[in-house]
Structures are given as C-alpha cells and as structure tokens.
Amino acid sequence: MRARQFDLIAFDWDGTLFDSTAIITRCIQLAVRDVGGTVPSDKEAAYVIGMGLMQALAHAAPDVPAYKYPELGARYRFHYMARQSDIVLFDGVLPLLADLRSRHHLLAVATGKSRRGLDEALRSSQLAGCFDGSRTADETAGKPDPRMLHELMAEFGVPPERTLMIGDTTHDLQMALSAGCASVGVSYGAHEPGDFEALGPRVVAHSVRALHDWLLQNA
Template sequence: MSADLRLILFDVDGTLVDSQAHIVASMTRSFEAMDLAAPSREETLSIVGLSLPVAVAQLAPALSATDQAAVVEGYKQAYMQIRAEQGSAQSSPFYPHARKVLQELAAVDHYLLGIATGKSRRGLDALLAGHGLEKMFLTQQVADHHPSKPHPAMIETALAEMGVAPDQAVMIGDTVFDMEMARAAGVSAIAVEWGYHDTARLAPLADHVISDFRALPQAIAQIWESDK
C-alpha cells in the first residue's frame, strides 16, 4: 500500500452531527423511567464520546451495576424511539458545511476517511443510512468492539485496517476524550470548537483548533506539510 496514503478519522456526535438534543432527551427519559433525577444538560454533554456504560457510570456512580445497566438499556430504547419519530437528518443534523467538506476530502485520491466513535454499531449504521453516507467511511470503529475512549484501541485498529502509520493519520473530534485518544495512539489531533467540550480544555491537547468546518482541509494540509 502506498506510503502516501493518509487516514482522516472523525468522531461523530459533536463533530460531524449535532445530536445534543437527541442525546439529552434520551438520557433524561432513561433516568426518569426509573424515577431517578435526570442529569443536567451540561452533565450529559460532558460524557458524550464515552462508551455508554462508562458514561452512565460517571453520571450515576451511586447506582448499583444492575440499575446502571437498566439506565443504559433505557437510553438505547429512548434513542431509537426518538430517531424513529424524527429521522436521523432531524434528530442528528450535520453541522454547517460538514457534508460538503467530507465529499471534498473523500475525492482526494490519497485520503482515506474513517470513524472512531462512542456510538454503537447499530447506532452508527442507522445514522449513516439516514444521511445516505454508508460508503463514505472506509474504516468504522465503534464502542461495541473497543474499550471506551480515551483508550487508543479504536485508532490503532483503524490504522491496522488501512495499513497506515500513526504519523500518516489525524483524528478530528470535539472532546478531551478524542484528543487524549489521539495522543495515546501517536496521531495528530484537530479539535473543533462547535462541539460539547470547552475549547480551553481542548486547545492544549490539539495540533489545531478550528471554528468552521471549511477550515478543516487547510488544517489537515498544514499538519502533513509540517512533517515533510
């Protein structure tokens, strides 16, 4: 495989799509179904990116393992119900310019696009199908098969699948978990300002921070230009 191939990995929630209303509503329903006080919006968004069982454990550490598992299952059911009611394009719309930039990057011969997300396989499949992007991402790493972020397993598996070295890859995300995962895997990291973690927390961990999706191609080019 050509040494010139480059792997561009994306987080999903908070990076590609704005699913915060969907996530917060699902978490609220799952807690209220068990007569528990629901976490605040800020608390829920703080755990976006983690695998669901880890996220619930952080939100409700005093709950028994059995009750945490019930909240997890309740969240999954609520998430699917809301998606069925609204559709993916409505419940998890793309951020401005995201789709166009993805298409531009995918058109570059030596760029390979992939996903590293805390979503489940079922959740990611439904999202991509809802947006008609099933074939856009050549490697798709999900929570079902890996430890939760910031463990580097998702990125390491994507690198192995694509035959790309760490210095030929970049991770784009909106959370500290994404940035720490990238660092642990030895790949570059680009943080986005429009997601769910404060920019002040992201900036020290990122090679670049962007405030507009249209700035992404140039940020990627700068990373790889600096490696020459």
C-alpha cells in the same frame, strides 16, 4: 497541490459530523430520571458523549446501582430512538468529505456508538459509502483508550505520524494523543474548547467551514 501530510483521517461521529449533542444530552438526563437517579446537569451529561454507552451512563449517573444499568441503557435507547429523526448533519460535512476523498485520503469513523447504532445511522444518512473503515465502542475499547485508532491504523497500514483524529471532546483528543496521532478539535460539539489546549490539537475549528479550510491547507 501541496504534499499530503495525513493518509488516514478519523472522525468522531456525534458532535463532529452530526448535530446531536443537545439531543443526546437530553436523552441521558431522561434515562437517569426514569430509573430514579440524580439527573445530571447539561454539562455533566454532555461530558460523557463519545464514551461507550454504558460507560457514559455510569459516569453520568454515579448514584444509579449497577443492577439498574440494563434498564438505564434501555431507557436511553428508548428516548434516543424517539428523537433520532431530529438529528442532522452539520452544514458543510458532505462537501468536506467529498473534497478529502478527491485528495485520496483514507477516511474512517471512530465513535462511542455501538456497531448497530453506527450502521443504522450510516444507512439512514447521506454518509453511506463515504468511509473506508470504522470502529465502535462495543467492538473494541471505548474512548479515550487508543485501541480504536491502533486498530484502524493496523487495518490500513498507516503509521501514527500519518494519521489525524478529529473530534469534539477531550476523549477524542486524549485517544489521539495516547495513540501517537495528531488531532484537531472542533468547538461546536459537546466539550468546551478551552479544555482541549492541554491535549495539543493542531488547531481548534469553530465551524465545519473552518475545519474544511484548515484540512485543505494542512492535511
């Protein structure tokens, strides 16, 4: 077996591990409609996925006044809760994570979800116990600020050159770049893969299988 290049591998959640982009996009649009804002296009709504919730909603609905943000957030949560049972893991995620754990990589989640949201998702999915650590947008700085990765690296004593970030958005890849870490983009999530090039990912994987194969050869 080749020598391991990365000790810590951090994954984004939505659009990288879970097939949730379309549902989150629709929930953002419905929430903005409910509070009387201009409904963002699919592309505009998908762009903010990965940011912290209120940062994302404010960006997606710039004409919604700040005093309506609590209502906007509540409406998003209402629509998301009604649809969360329809969100499923991408095929191949479980064997991918199992193979990485068998190679003794430290695995983490760096997500724009809230701590409550991530903990609920972990409990209700097959991923409980798969990760050694996690950071959420409400307990540290949201993406693309690099603080999530800085904190995870400090927690496990892993330097940037031994850390890899995997995500489906430019927010994920910019976070990695700012933290001095390598990154891998996936094209099956929220952002267009053509936007990744300037952020220097090691590779852009077009499926979970392709991601799995690359990691086994290169991580």
